[in-house]
Amino acid sequence: MKIKKITQIANQLGIKNKEIYLYGDYMAKVDISILERLKLNSKSHLIFVTSINPTPYGEGKTTTAIGLSQALARLNKKVILCLRQPSLGPVFGIKGGATGGGKASLYPEDDINLHFTGDCHAITTAHNLISAAVDNHIYWGNKLGIKDRIWPRVIDMSDRSLRTVTVGVNINKKGFPYQDNFVITSASELMAVIALYRNLPEFKKMVSRIIVGWNEKGEPVYVRNLKLTPALLCVLKSALNPNLVQTIEGNPVFVHTGPFGNIAHGNSSLIATEMALKLGDFVITEGGFGSELGLEKFVHITARKAGFKISVVVIVVSLRALKYHGNSKFKQALPLLDKHIEIIRKFSLFPVVAINKFPEDSYKDLNYLKKYCEQELKVPAEISNVYV
Structure with missing residues (x-):
């Protein structure tokens, strides 16, 4: 060597x-x-x-x-x-x-x-931050009227038992509990975004328009609607x-x-x-x-x-x-x-x-x-x- x-x-x-x-x-x-x-x-x-x-x-x-x-x-x-x-x-x-x-x-x-260097861990954290924010928004009144969640959770491991899970079993509010699933971190849309961005302004734009669900009118709900983009940039700063x-x-x-x-x-x-x-x-x-x-x-x-x-x-x-x-x-x-x-x-x-x-x-x-x-x-x- x-x-x-x-x-x-x-x-x-x-x-x-x-x-x-x-x-x-x-x-x-x-x-x-x-x-x-x-x-x-x-x-x-x-x-x-x-x-x-x-x-x-x-x-x-x-x-x-x-x-x-x-x-x-x-x-x-x-x-x-x-x-x-x-x-x-x-x-x-x-x-x-x-x-x-x-x-x-x-x-x-x-x-x-x-x-x-921790990139996959950073992407895992950022992705699950979005999942937590969606659930938190629904828990506190669901102002955006989110009806269908389409953003899964991620883990950088092949754990078959987590592919389909029931979350929020102890929450007695509309929208809970519900069936969710974990995918591997490499399958996160954030991984694809980081692999395709060319500069920071473009990265912010790409992240902000990620769709996390659909509202009661059938309209898409974006990351930007949750005002998460700055937080995600902080978490992913090094991974870029x-x-x-x-x-x-x-x-x-x-x-x-x-x-x-x-x-x-x-x-x-x-x-x-x-x-x-x-x-x-x-x-x-x-x-x-x-x-x-x-x-x-x-x-x-x-x-x-x-x-x-x-x-x-x-x-x-x-x-x-x-x-x-x-x-x-x-x-x-x-x-x-x-x-x-x-x-x-x-x-x-x-x-x-x-x-x-x-x-x-x-x-x-x-x-x-x-x-x-x-x-x-x-x-x-x-x-x-x-x-x-």
């Missing part, structure tokens, strides 16, 4: 000490005010990492993205990686952490996978700043926000990507699930809003996933790969296949897949062994 102090990582990127907030020696937040100082980098290239339909264990997008960033760094390229931050639910579930693996990992791994860490080879990584691809848009924060494109020459990011979700949503939502232009799409494929979708016969699932390449090309983007190698893979099958990509699909393909 070539671990560096995070101040050294920041200084190498051109970030001043006064523009970062330290969380120990190896993690920091970068103040969003830096965007006012930085100029557009005409030399920057955006590389997007996606995959075919993954298995429940993941397809290796994060590991591949980390390995690619380390490879470019070894070629003396100024490269910055942008990733979503982990959620505690999947960390303790079948999928595990979100910091790569083997020789393609982030540092400090445990801190990033667990509490990190991207987190800076490194790979185990000492290369810079922004890890910020973690919206799920099947619920929200599944990309790391727009503001971190914008920051990286101004600081680096090569920026690598990834999207949740496959090209039909994370990539499409990045193109339609994040890139469209920010004006990002993707230079190349790296699509991660594995024999394990092809066998999973092809009833243990990877050749039967090759049409699935064809469709993902088709999706990428429909956006007029250039695909490159990274065949993520697992220990049980035979080189006979790996070479067959590589040849299929190059000759049948006319797509450059390489066997990726960044894990080891």
Whole structure:
């Protein structure tokens, strides 16, 4: 490992000490005010990492993205990686952490996978503050005439027993008790808002127009109606700043926000990507699930809003996933790969296949897949062994 102090990582990127907030020696937040100082980098290239339909264990997008960033760094390229931050639910579930693996990992791994810099906890608090404010408003007379609550509660943990609950059982007033539910923090609308905002005025506007319920006339009730926006900004102030860490080879990584691809848009924060494109020459990011979700949503939502232009799409494929979708016969699932390449090309983007190698893979099958990509699909393909 070539671990560096995070101040050294920041200084190498051109970030001043006064523009970062330290969380120990190896993690920091970068103040969003830096965007006012930085100029557009005409030399920057955006590389997007996606995959075919993954298995429940993941397809290796994060590991591949980390390995690619380390490879470019070894070629003396100024490269910055942008990733979503982990959620505690999947960390303790079948999928595990979100910091790569083997020789393609982030540092400090445990801190990033667990509490990190407190962003998820801040979002949890802010989200549940809205829930409490809605109930409090109804309890004290319901001046807004809220009839249907549509704002759930959140917890950053997969706790099946809390998915459907009855709350307010000891309150003898109209509107109580009622059935509510908990969702995981990454599914909070606030997570998606932080991942998509570009500046503080826009963030305030986006938060203020969140709908929390419907009144007796069938009209929406907004956060601004509860006069909560200033309080939410105070709670989320630190979470708005991207987190800076490194790979185990000492290369810079922004890890910020973690919206799920099947619920929200599944990309790391727009503001971190914008920051990286101004600081680096090569920026690598990834999207949740496959090209039909994370990539499409990045193109339609994040890139469209920010004006990002993707230079190349790296699509991660594995024999394990092809066998999973092809009833243990990877050749039967090759049409699935064809469709993902088709999706990428429909956006007029250039695909490159990274065949993520697992220990049980035979080189006979790996070479067959590589040849299929190059000759049948006319797509450059390489066997990726960044894990080891």
